[in-house]
Every structure is written in structure tokens, then in C-alpha cells.
Amino acid sequence: MTTSLFFLMWGLATALALPLLVPFHARGLGGIKAFTAANALAVVSLLAYATxxxxxxxxxVIVSNAAWVSALSLAYIGVRQFFGMRxxxxxxAVLGALFVLAFALMLYGQxxxxxxxLLFSGFTCAAALATGRVIFRQRRRLQxxxxxxxxxxxxxxxxxxHALRIAVYTVGGEAPASLLEPSPWGLFFIVCGTVTVPALFLALLLxxxxxxxxxxxxxxxxxSLTRAYSRRSILDELDRELRRCKRAGGKLAVLVLDIDHFKSINDRxxxxxGDTALRHYAQVVQRAVRTSDRFGRLGGEEFALxxxxxxxxxxxxxxxxxxxALRDAPLxxxxxxxxxxxxxxxxxxQPGDTAxxxxxxxxxxxxxxxxxxxxRVELAWAGRAPGRAQPAGPAEAAGAAAAGQGVESTA
Incomplete structure (x- = not known):
């Protein structure tokens, strides 16, 4: 009776992730249905021993083991679906059915x-390793x-x-005992299972x-269209950089870019x-600039670097x-x-600048x-009010003119 109560508590601990997985079904995520079903079947497996x-x-015995094998199989399937794999x-399904058949023969035959x-632990170990292999290979998919x-x-x-369990009951020479009347080693595996099984399904939820x-x-x-930084992100970053420049006396250059004659591309x-042109533009620009700089879309065909x-x-x-780069990479x-x-x-x-x-x-x-x-690119005149062109001094005018000539197209 004490062991049955232990399995009941184990099953309830494993069920903690279940109600939290269900709401994700509406999001259409790959693997979420398999994760939920796997969690439910794992609970059934444990509650079968509790009852x-x-x-x-x-x-x-057969219900518990069949449910557990199905749960592991669904966890494997769900992980592959989650990462967009076959x-x-x-x-x-075939391997799970073969396990249940072999298990039934060992139970109802001799x-x-x-x-x-050994069959149970062997299947569990193999399924866990196969699932872990997928997770390890896809580990960089999550930041x-x-x-x-x-x-x-x-x-x-x-x-x-379960690899240790196989070793204990083979080379270790430990005599097998029912989980309802466990030996010291059996009790050890039950206690460890109460940690690893709920942790697995909570990890899938996480x-x-x-x-x-x-x-x-x-x-x-x-x-979403160009994969450049969004307007909100680029403006937030601009605010942070301006505060840094004010605090530490840093340098910052802001280049606002606009695609020439973009309306004609849309019209034709x-x-x-037009969407293809925007994506092409963003890709070309991001290849041309320094990786340390930040390129974002302000809206429409206007961008900022x-x-x-x-x-x-x-x-x-x-x-x-x-x-x-843009001139050399036609669309x-x-x-x-x-x-x-x-x-x-x-x-x-300039000191005192706002975004x-x-x-x-x-x-x-x-x-x-x-x-x-x-x-072409024009350099903004210094020392004028925002949004209004101010007359420049001789030195500034010369500098601006030289800058304009330096980037004027020769095409």
C-alpha cells in the first residue's frame, strides 16, 4: 500500500505539466499535441501501478508498460515535430508494438x-538516447x-x-523484485524516477x-518582411546610443536611407x-555594412543604419x-x-542631440x-535646428560639398 501511494504521488508530480501544455494547442506549434499525449500516458502508466x-x-502491468512505451514514443515524435523534422x-509505432508484444509474451507466457x-529499461534507454540525440543536434535552435x-x-x-538498471540486473547479479515490493536497488530506481520523469515533461513544457x-x-x-531590425528596435537602440554618447563622449553616425523610385517598382x-525588392535591398545593405552596426527599417522603403x-x-x-553594393547587385x-x-x-x-x-x-x-x-548620400549640416536647413559657415559648407562630391554616383 505504501508503494502504491508512492506511485500515486509520482503520477501527480508528472501531471503538473499537463494542464500547462493544453493551452498551447491553439498556437499550432509542432509537437505540442504529441507532448501533451505523452505526458498524459506517462501519468496513466504511473497511476496503473498506484491502483x-x-x-x-x-x-x-501491461497497461502501465504499454502506456509508458507510448509516452516515450510520442515524446520522440513530438521533439522531431517541434524542430521541423520528419x-x-x-x-x-512499429517498435512500440513489438515491445508490447514481447512484454506480453514474457508476462502471459512463461x-x-x-x-x-531488462526489456523495459532497454527500450527506455534507447528511446531516451534517440530523443536526446535530436535535442543535442538542434540545441542551437534556441537562444x-x-x-x-x-x-x-x-x-x-x-x-x-535505465542503463544503470540494466547493469545492476545483469552484470551486477541483483535479483529482480516487483516494483510493489522493491528491493533496496528497486527503491533507489523508483526514487530517481520521481526526479527524472517529471523533470523531463517540465523540460518539454519549458x-x-x-x-x-x-x-x-x-x-x-x-x-517580419526584411528581417532588418524593426522600427521600435532601431529607435530604442538609437536612444540608448545617444545616452551613451552623452555620458561617455562617444561617436555615432546615423544614415537614413530611402530606395530610389520605389513607387515605380510597385506600379510595374x-x-x-515591391516586397521582393525590399527584401533584396535589406540583404544587400546588410552584407555591405559592418557587422557591428545596426540596420533597421523605419517604415515603407525607408531604413536607418x-x-x-x-x-x-x-x-x-x-x-x-x-x-x-546596391548598384552592383541588381534585382x-x-x-x-x-x-x-x-x-x-x-x-x-552632436552634444545635446535627441533621437x-x-x-x-x-x-x-x-x-x-x-x-x-x-x-548619393549627403552629409547633414551641423549646428542647425532639427528639420530646418541653416546656412553653413565657409568651412562647413566646403566640408559638406566635399562630402557630397565624395559619395555622388558616377553612374
Missing amino acids: SQMLPPGVY PHIRRA DDLRGRM TRGVMLYLMLAIFGLAAL LVQTSLSEQMQAALTFD HGHAG LMYDCDPAHALVQAQRVCD FLHGVEVPMTTSGGLAVY DGILARADAALYRAKQQGRD
Whole structure:
């Protein structure tokens, strides 16, 4: 009776993840249905031993073991589905059916307790290792490394526990005993199981929750169409960098870019063609800029590039690279070459700058670049009010003119 109560508590501990998995069904996540079914069957397996006093011996043993094998098979299938891999449903079903058949022969034919224990632990160890192998290979798919580590510890811990059980009942020479009247070794395996089994299903739950959380964070951080940083993300980063520059006297250059004649691409090739053009543009620009800089989409065909620790001269060189890269990488739509160019306005940090202020200066420089023929970058004039062009001094005018000539297209 005491052991039955132990299995009841074990089953209830394993069931803790079950009500938390069910709400994820509406999200359409791969593997979530398999995880839920696996968790439910694991609970059934444990509760079958808890109700052993009310069921015939042959019934609770076969029900418990069949449910456990099905749970492990579904966990394996669910992990593969979660990572977008072929689930191997038929293979898992055939192996599970063969196990149940062999187990039934050892139970209802000539009763072989040692054989059943070794078969059970052998299947559990193999299934856990197969699942752990998938998780290990896909460990980089989740950025939150602690979750994958916890999941691998749970699944490989389960495999190690049953590998030890096989060793104890073979080379260890331990005599097998029923789980309802366990030997010291049997009690050890039951206690360890109360840790590894609930931990496994809680780890699967954590895997699902963390994956959704990372997807939501990515949706806020990145633009869904171009995979550049989103408007919110780029503006938040600009605010942080301006505070850093104010605090530590750093350097920052902001380049606002706009695709030239983008409306004509939409008019000729439709919105699908326009979307393709935006994706192409973002890919070309991100290949051309420094990996340390941040490139984001402000909206429509307007983008921004934040260049850290960059003075005006180096920023202009970077801007020229963007113009050259786009000119050298034409877009093809329906087999037709669609030349793409870009215009930009470049503003560098000045003491007292706000995000609106530096962007307004860059926008004004972008407007000048458009007026002066496009496919070029203009440097914002220093010392003028946001959004308004102020007359520049002789030195500033010369510098701006030289900067404009330095990035003017020769095409």
C-alpha cells in the first residue's frame, strides 16, 4: 500500500505539466499535441501501478508498460515535430508494438520478471538516447541555452538511470523484485524516477514556452518582411546610443536611407514585386555594412543604419559602400533586371542631440540627396535646428560639398 501511494504521488508530480501544455494547442506549434499525449500516458502508466490493488496483476502491468512505451514514443515524435523534422511515426509505432508484444509474451507466457525489467529499461534507454540525440543536434535552435541544457540533462539522466538498471540486473547479479515490493536497488530506481520523469515533461513544457517567448521577442525586434531590425528596435537602440554618447563622449553616425523610385517598382511589378525588392535591398545593405552596426527599417522603403564609434569620414566611406553594393547587385523580377539605387542622409552625433533631432537632420540631408539627383548620400549640416536647413559657415559648407562630391554616383 505504501508503494502504491508512492506511485500515486509520482503520477501527480508528472501531471503538473499537463494542464500547462493544453493551452498551447491553439498556437499550432509542432509537437505540442504529441507532448501533451505523452505526458498524459506517462501519468496513466504511473497511476496503473498506484491502483494495483484494484486491478488484476496482469492488467495493471501491461497497461502501465504499454502506456509508458507510448509516452516515450510520442515524446520522440513530438521533439522531431517541434524542430521541423520528419516525425518517424511509423517507425516509432512499429517498435512500440513489438515491445508490447514481447512484454506480453514474457508476462502471459512463461513469466520472466528479469526479462521484462531488462526489456523495459532497454527500450527506455534507447528511446531516451534517440530523443536526446535530436535535442543535442538542434540545441542551437534556441537562444536560451539553459533550457536546452536542462532538457538534455533530463533526457540523458533518464537514459543513464535505465542503463544503470540494466547493469545492476545483469552484470551486477541483483535479483529482480516487483516494483510493489522493491528491493533496496528497486527503491533507489523508483526514487530517481520521481526526479527524472517529471523533470523531463517540465523540460518539454519549458522548451515550448521559451520558444514562443523567443518568437515574440523576435517579432518585436525584427521586421517580419526584411528581417532588418524593426522600427521600435532601431529607435530604442538609437536612444540608448545617444545616452551613451552623452555620458561617455562617444561617436555615432546615423544614415537614413530611402530606395530610389520605389513607387515605380510597385506600379510595374505589384506589391509582391515591391516586397521582393525590399527584401533584396535589406540583404544587400546588410552584407555591405559592418557587422557591428545596426540596420533597421523605419517604415515603407525607408531604413536607418546606426554606425557606432564612427566619425564623419569613415561614415561616408560606409555610406558609399552601401550605394556601390546596391548598384552592383541588381534585382531580377520575372526574369527582368530591375536596377535599384538608394539615396541617404548622414548625420553625426552632436552634444545635446535627441533621437528626433538627429533623425531630422539626416532626413533633411536625405531630401537634399533626392533633389540633387538620387543615388548619393549627403552629409547633414551641423549646428542647425532639427528639420530646418541653416546656412553653413565657409568651412562647413566646403566640408559638406566635399562630402557630397565624395559619395555622388558616377553612374
